Amino acid sequence: MRTTRDNLQVVLVQPEIHGNTGNAGRTCLAVGAQLHLVHPLGFSLDDSRVRRAGLDYWARVAPRVWPDWESFEASVPTLGEPWVFTAEAERTVWEVEFGPRPVLIFGQESVGLAGAIRRRYGRRQVGFPIHDPGVRSLNLANCVALACYEVLRQRLPRRA
Ligand SMILES: C[S@@+](CC[C@H](N)C(=O)[O-])C[C@H]1O[C@@H](n2cnc3c(N)ncnc32)[C@H](O)[C@@H]1O
Numbered sequence: 759m760r761t762t763r764d765n766l767q768v769v770l771v772q773p774e775i776h777g778n779t780g781n782a783g784r785t786c787l788a789v790g791a792q793l794h795l796v797h798p799l800g801f802s803l804d805d806s807r808v809r810r811a812g813l814d815y816w817a818r819v820a821p822r823v824w825p826d827w828e829s830f831e832a833s834v835p836t837l838g839e840p841w842v843f844t845a846e847a848e849r850t851v852w853e854v855e856f857g858p859r860p861v862l863i864f865g866q867e868s869v870g871l872a873g874a875i876r877r878r879y880g881r882r883q884v885g886f887p888i889h890d891p892g893v894r895s896l897n898l899a900n901c902v903a904l905a906c907y908e909v910l911r912q913r914l915p916r917r918a
Contacts, residue, residue: 774800781899847885
């Protein structure tokens with residue numbers, strides 16, 4: 759299946775660090791996904807550092823920007839099937855099938871997604887395993903890249 763902005767959504771909820779958003783946008787462009795940014799953001803989208811992290815591609819990223827979590831969440835059924843990324847998930851990304859229209863949702867760098875929101879998504883919470891107990895979480899932009907490429911891997915035609 760070819761990835762398009764209709765069938766792969768990447769959502770950063772209240773991102774705080776321009777470099778992560780720029781990097782995530784660059785990954786979205788590379789794989790063909792649509793980036794969504796949910797306000798409040800910890801930086802201005804006009805900040806040159808966002809564009810620098812996304813390199814000269816940033817102008818083409820064209821993120822969809824939402825005023826708040828509530829308005830974004832109300833639109834999820836029209837976008838696809840939600841998956842919430844958290845280091846506290848019981849299931850790893852390798853244990854789920856993301857389906858034809860995944861909406862990959864990531865929390866903010868300092869505190870992640872609120873527990874009350876995460877719990878609403880039950881078994882739709884997924885994570886990347888962390889083996890060292892001293893490491894609490896992975897970098898946000900790295901998670902976006904890992905998740906997007908796992909979706910692409912699942913879309914590869916099955917070998918006979
Ligand atoms: C830097 S982390 C947030 C760390 C925050 N202190 C917390 O406890 O959630 C930012 C976002 O990256 C994603 N993330 C980080 N590590 C992850 C992991 N191991 N598995 C899945 N998502 C992860 C989550 O979406 C998280 O909300």
